[in-house]
Each structure stands twice: as structure tokens, then as C-alpha cells.
Amino acid sequence: MRFPLILVSPARPENVGAAARAMKTMGFDELRIVNSLAHLEPAARWVAHGAGDILDNVTHWDTLSAALADIDFSIATTARSRAKFRYYATPQQVEALLQEKQQWVKSAALVFGREDTGLTNEELALVDVLTGVPMAADYPSLNLGQAVMVYCYQLSALRQVTASQELPADGHQLAALRQRVERLLDSLAVSDDQKLVDWLAQRIGLLEQRDTAMLHRLLHDVEKKLIDKKSD
The missing domain is CATH 1.10.60 (Diphtheria Toxin Repressor; domain 2)
Structure with missing residues (x-):
């Protein structure tokens, strides 16, 4: 199953570099970036530290809708309590969902929003499932690079599982x-x-x-x- 990670309008190149490093460490290799060229800044490559190939192969998209056009199943990370959808899957629940989807869905994507404002309600409406990391109230949000690492770590087992052919793939x-x-x-x-x-x-x-x-x-x-x- 193809599994690109999508960063929507990241502002800080250091965050993009940290995301690429987390992906490389945990076995993910496809990064899509929406409406930002932060990955081209020297700081992104400096922080990526060994994950330069991921930055070299970044694909740029004008909108999240375009970045998801060839994706069968998508998950978006959000900490916004006023988001349009009210169901939030934990990272562990996302892993279970994808373990099952891997048997019949050809591609999935994990979407991360802007560092300051996250994803808009219109963007959240484009995905299939929302997810968030449970956190203490005093620490309401994670750095973008940290959030990417949390999910890459949780989902790393998916990169090591061969999908069963018992069920025909039909994304x-x-x-x-x-x-x-x-x-x-x-x-x-x-x-x-x-x-x-x-x-x-x-x-x-x-x-x-x-x-x-x-x-x-x-x-x-x-x-x-x-x-x-x-x-x-």
C-alpha cells in the first residue's frame, strides 16, 4: 500500500526537515507538500540529517484536494475541537484501521496541517477519518516534526507487513x-x-x-x- 505523508502549508523549513528525518527513520519515503516551498530552504536539509533523499523527491501541490486526488483513503491530524467531524481516532486506532485497509486499499495518506492554524474545516472535510494525539491540557499542541514522528513510529509496522491477497484490492x-x-x-x-x-x-x-x-x-x-x- 502506498502511504505518502502530506504537509499542508508548512511555514518553517526546520519542521519539514524534522518530518523528513522522522519518515526516513521509520521507513516512510513519500512526502507531499501543499502550497509551500519550505523544503527547498537550507535549514530543512540541515535538520533532515540523512533524509535528504526524501526532500529531493518531494512533490508540490497547489491544494490539498489535488494532493489527495489519487489517494483511496486519507486521515488528517487535528487538535481542533471545533472541527466539522466529531470522531477522533487515536494513533493506535489509526494503526488498526490501516492494518485492515491494507488488505484492500491501494493507497492511503496521512495529512498534517499548518503549524499555527492547522487545517481548515473545508480541508478536514476532504479526508475520511480524523485523528489526534491525546495530550495533557497544559500542552495543547505538538510541534509539526514531533507529530510526524509520533505517527510514523505508531504506523511503522505497516511498512513491514505484506498485504494478504485473500481479499481483492478495490480502493x-x-x-x-x-x-x-x-x-x-x-x-x-x-x-x-x-x-x-x-x-x-x-x-x-x-x-x-x-x-x-x-x-x-x-x-x-x-x-x-x-x-x-x-x-x-
């Missing part, structure tokens, strides 16, 4: 399911129920492959019934 199931749910909500004229829409959006990201397949079958039956009812 498009989640995207197709989201589209299907959106169409159904429109058909039922409840798409303006933001609480319901948000709840469905966050729960879909937690589904395992078997659950996703079963929900597709259920929605197919619901859609057929709605079509039949319109034909009567």
Missing part, C-alpha cells in the same frame, strides 16, 4: 460508497441535514471491506425500491 469502494450515499440523501431530500451528513461521512471511513460491500448491497436494494416506487 474505489469507499469513494463509490460516498457518492452513493450522497445521491440517496438527495433522493430522500435530507441532504440539508448537516448533522446526518457529517455523521455518515465520518462513519464510512471506519468501515471494513466486508461492511462496505454489504452497505453497497443494501443501498442497491434501496435505490431499486425508490425507482420502482416512482414507476408506480
Whole structure:
């Protein structure tokens, strides 16, 4: 499973260098940066200390949406209590989610926000699951480089596991399911129920492959019934 890390508008090159060093140490090798050239500053390479190859291969993207366009499953880190989604997975829960997803999803990404303001609600809405590191109240946030290290350490085992071939890989199931749910909500004229829409959006990201397949079958039956009812 491809697993790029994405930094959105990092301001300090030292943080980018620290992130690259953490990635290299824990076996991750693909870094995407959105709307920032901080990785080109000498300070980034100085702090990277042996992870210059990761900086050399950084890809730059204008928006987070573009950086996620070829990704099947995404997780965003946030400490914002007023974020649009209310469910937060711990790093340990993220590891469990990805262990299962690795059997059928071809690509996943972990997104980190700006040092000062994090990710906007619009950006958070682009991902499948939110995660945060539980911390003492007196220390409300981690340095960007520290946050990257926490997650790289927690998820490093994923880089050493060979995905089972018992289940066919189909990373498009989640995207197709989201589209299907959106169409159904429109058909039922409840798409303006933001609480319901948000709840469905966050729960879909937690589904395992078997659950996703079963929900597709259920929605197919619901859609057929709605079509039949319109034909009567």
C-alpha cells in the first residue's frame, strides 16, 4: 500500500526537515507538500540529517484536494475541537484501521496541517477519518516534526507487513460508497441535514471491506425500491 505523508502549508523549513528525518527513520519515503516551498530552504536539509533523499523527491501541490486526488483513503491530524467531524481516532486506532485497509486499499495518506492554524474545516472535510494525539491540557499542541514522528513510529509496522491477497484490492469502494450515499440523501431530500451528513461521512471511513460491500448491497436494494416506487 502506498502511504505518502502530506504537509499542508508548512511555514518553517526546520519542521519539514524534522518530518523528513522522522519518515526516513521509520521507513516512510513519500512526502507531499501543499502550497509551500519550505523544503527547498537550507535549514530543512540541515535538520533532515540523512533524509535528504526524501526532500529531493518531494512533490508540490497547489491544494490539498489535488494532493489527495489519487489517494483511496486519507486521515488528517487535528487538535481542533471545533472541527466539522466529531470522531477522533487515536494513533493506535489509526494503526488498526490501516492494518485492515491494507488488505484492500491501494493507497492511503496521512495529512498534517499548518503549524499555527492547522487545517481548515473545508480541508478536514476532504479526508475520511480524523485523528489526534491525546495530550495533557497544559500542552495543547505538538510541534509539526514531533507529530510526524509520533505517527510514523505508531504506523511503522505497516511498512513491514505484506498485504494478504485473500481479499481483492478495490480502493474505489469507499469513494463509490460516498457518492452513493450522497445521491440517496438527495433522493430522500435530507441532504440539508448537516448533522446526518457529517455523521455518515465520518462513519464510512471506519468501515471494513466486508461492511462496505454489504452497505453497497443494501443501498442497491434501496435505490431499486425508490425507482420502482416512482414507476408506480
